[in-house]
Amino acid sequence: MSDATILIADDDQAIRTVLTHALGREGYRVQAASSAASLWQWVAKGEGDLVITDVVMPDENGLDLIPRIKKIRPDLRIIVMSAQNTLLTAVKATERGAFEYLPKPFDLKELSLTVKRALSEPVDVVEEVEEAAEEQLPLIGRSVAMQEIYRVMARLMATDLTVMVTGESGTGKELISRALHDYGKRKEGPFVAVNMAAIPKELIESELFGHEKGAFTGATARYSGRFEQAAGGTLFLDEIGDMPLEAQTRLLRVLQENEFTTVGGRVPIKADVRIITATHRDLAQMVEQGSFREDLYYRLSVVPLRLPPLRERSEDIPELVSHFLRLCEQEGLPGKVIDQGAMASLRNNYWSGNIRELENVVRRLTVLYSQDVISQDIVEHELNLISMGTSTEENMVSSPVVPALNESLGEAVERHLSEYFAAHFPELPATGLYDRILKEIEKPLIELSLASTNGNQIQASKLLGLNRNTLRKKIKELEVSVIKGGKA
Numbered sequence: 343m344s345d346a347t348i349l350i351a352d353d354d355q356a357i358r359t360v361l362t363h364a365l366g367r368e369g370y371r372v373q374a375a376s377s378a379a380s381l382w383q384w385v386a387k388g389e390g391d392l393v394i395t396d397v398v399m400p401d402e403n404g405l406d407l408i409p410r411i412k413k414i415r416p417d418l419r420i421i422v423m424s425a426q427n428t429l430l431t432a433v434k435a436t437e438r439g440a441f442e443y444l445p446k447p448f449d450l451k452e453l454s455l456t457v458k459r460a461l462s463e464p465v466d467v468v469e470e471v472e473e474a475a476e477e478q479l480p481l482i483g484r485s486v487a488m489q490e491i492y493r494v495m496a497r498l499m500a501t502d503l504t505v506m507v508t509g510e511s512g513t514g515k516e517l518i519s520r521a522l523h524d525y526g527k528r529k530e531g532p533f534v535a536v537n538m539a540a541i542p543k544e545l546i547e548s549e550l551f552g553h554e555k556g557a558f559t560g561a562t563a564r565y566s567g568r569f570e571q572a573a574g575g576t577l578f579l580d581e582i583g584d585m586p587l588e589a590q591t592r593l594l595r596v597l598q599e600n601e602f603t604t605v606g607g608r609v610p611i612k613a614d615v616r617i618i619t620a621t622h623r624d625l626a627q628m629v630e631q632g633s634f635r636e637d638l639y640y641r642l643s644v645v646p647l648r649l650p651p652l653r654e655r656s657e658d659i660p661e662l663v664s665h666f667l668r669l670c671e672q673e674g675l676p677g678k679v680i681d682q683g684a685m686a687s688l689r690n691n692y693w694s695g696n697i698r699e700l701e702n703v704v705r706r707l708t709v710l711y712s713q714d715v716i717s718q719d720i721v722e723h724e725l726n727l728i729s730m731g732t733s734t735e736e737n738m739v740s741s742p743v744v745p746a747l748n749e750s751l752g753e754a755v756e757r758h759l760s761e762y763f764a765a766h767f768p769e770l771p772a773t774g775l776y777d778r779i780l781k782e783i784e785k786p787l788i789e790l791s792l793a794s795t796n797g798n799q800i801q802a803s804k805l806l807g808l809n810r811n812t813l814r815k816k817i818k819e820l821e822v823s824v825i826k827g828g829k830a
């Protein structure tokens with residue numbers, strides 16, 4: 343249908359020009375408008391075989407236009423393109439009956455393929471669907487990688503398909519799974535999450551399928567397992583790669599037969615759950631090694647959803663950081679802003695712990711440093727502590743002033759003091775810091791000197807260059823424990 347007429351609405355002149363050229367080259371007739379109103383006029387007159395519309399336009403939101411168009415021209419296919427790029431936009435576009443949702447910027451090749459598909463596939467009749475509520479779970483991130491995830495998620499909302507979410511630890515697998523439930527057709531039902539790694543092997547069956555009273559020692563009452571608890575809703579099996587082989591076999595049987603029995607029970611119960619699984623493991627490799635059943639793997643990974651690690655979408659970091667700073671403030675922690683250099687350091691970090699690690703770092707920056715503006719120095723300092731395997735909190739409690747190999751004692755003290763300042767600034771006294779810090783240094787200094795002279799106070803006072811009486815006074819004042827047998 344390359345002689346089809348395509349109607350385009352976008353208030354961005356550049357986009358109209360590019361699309362008109364690209365689609366014109368492929369033989370389509372193109373009419374492009376800068377407003378929803380012009381597009382509507384064409385549609386109402388019966389013109390066009392396909393609509394491509396932007397979402398945010400000065401006169402009307404493209405998403406609101408979809409149901410109006412569908413009412414008078416149910417057969418007209420609509421492609422929505424948007425730079426908003428949130429999950430909600432993708433879900434709304436799909437729910438309202440758009441043929442496809444294309445996050446901007448998109449590839450012209452992709453657009454061309456979508457147009458071809460839209461013109462050749464039969465038009466779906468859109469059922470009346472309940473509108474998705476405004477974003478309850480804010481899924482932050484508009485990177486290309488996340489937009490692709492949102493697009494797939496939007497397509498999954500109206501289905502009960504089994505989804506397997508994979509990705510490194512802390513990439514948001516549980517959050518995405520919850521969002522699939524919250525926007526999906528089972529949203530009125532329960533979302534029941536089970537972490538397979540957290541249940542002892544011998545309890546997995548009864549945890550999942552329940553048990554009858556007396557089924558085994560300790561089964562003092564009937565227990566309805568997670569399958570029963572999740573009836574009508576979603577069962578989220580987290581860390582599915584940690585499921586022992588015997589339980590895998592049982593799960594597979596339940597999925598094949600669509601029913602299960604409790605441990606010790608005989609009456610089959612219908613399994614009315616949508617299953618979403620998640621894992622950070624390489625299940626395909628586990629299948630090869632024989633530690634995960636191949637048939638179960640294929641049943642569970644009907645729709646695989648791979649979450650990218652944070653380092654592959656560092657463009658999302660600023661928005662995530664602002665989101666976590668806002669969360670901290672809502673929880674009553676001090677409100678902070680972050681400067682550009684600090685943000686650049688956060689963007690360039692490797693983030694092996696992904697979003698969870700970023701979230702934790704933002705929390706520490708909020709709590710442990712008194713400055714209202716988080717600077718690059720502070721961020722670098724905190725990230726260094728993490729890369730050394732310690733963070734400010736832990737570091738403050740235990741690390742002694744031990745010079746690193748290339749450091750003088752003075753430098754080590756300075757490093758330690760700066761950590762001390764960073765960690766304790768909010769509770770430092772208004773004045774008297776000099777005495778307080780010197781006291782904190784004096785005590786270990788005297789203790790170490792006494793230890794090195796075996797508790798001999800005469801030698802220690804010499805070593806320190808202090809008068810013997812002064813040393814004695816200090817020992818008392820600072821409550822230094824004196825080694826028994828040491829000479830005064």
Ligand SMILES: Nc1ncnc2c1ncn2[C@@H]1O[C@H](COP(=O)(O)OP(=O)(O)OP(=O)(O)O)[C@@H](O)[C@H]1O
Pocket residue numbers: 480481482483509510511512513514515516517518620622665697698701
């Ligand atoms: N897109 C996102 N926007 C905002 N917060 C997010 C996003 N993704 C993840 N988070 C937050 O990051 C943290 C980790 O997410 P989540 O627990 O879903 O990760 P996970 O992949 O399931 O981790 P694990 O593999 O360790 O179980 C949570 O506090 C979650 O709220």
